[in-house]
Amino acid sequence: GNSVTQMEGPVTLSEEAFLTINCTYTATGYPSLFWYVQYPGEGLQLLLKATKADDKGSNKGFEATYRKETTSFHLEKGSVQVSDSAVYFCALTFPGGGNKLTFGTGTQLKVEL
């Protein structure tokens, strides 16, 4: 079956540090890939997406590139802020049918002053 593996958290960084959250996937075929963010007490928000190999998704300074050869979709940001503190989920789906998402377990990011 399909699966998504994320790095264990929490990840603690100082403000303005560089962020990488690793995500790798296992799937038959070429899924669409997503990053979601969840702020405390809230639902998930779609952060960015990529639908085919070598696509780069970007939003709010975050980027992730769909790497077919390494089955990865690592999330990066050049300079994090305290307001980026949240839980980040990597996910995949195959469009069509039930459009079910397969989620990773989430990575908590804490950004300190």
Added chain:
Amino acid sequence: SQTIHQWPATLVQPVGSPLSLECTVEGTSNPNLYWYRQAAGRGLQLLFYSVGIGQISSEVPQNLSASRPQDRQFILSSKKLLLSDSGFYLCAWATGMGEQYFGPGTRLTVT
């Protein structure tokens, strides 16, 4: 634009009591709809999804049920709550391209 609503936002219920959580979507037609549960500090567990009125697929056997009485309404129910039903319940809808958009969630505490 599309919006998704959930209510109530928080709920405290005793063990053995019934449950009804509601989710409605505005601004789209015939969406796929989903119910997830998130236990404290854990990932998301897909409970049910629906591709149309009256069509419900269950992902996890449990004492919960779901119904879709209208195109943009999705209801999660239980006849008798268990302590293990406590958690954060999230409703979502999906576009044709597979991306899902989530509601604000309902925090359920079973005492």
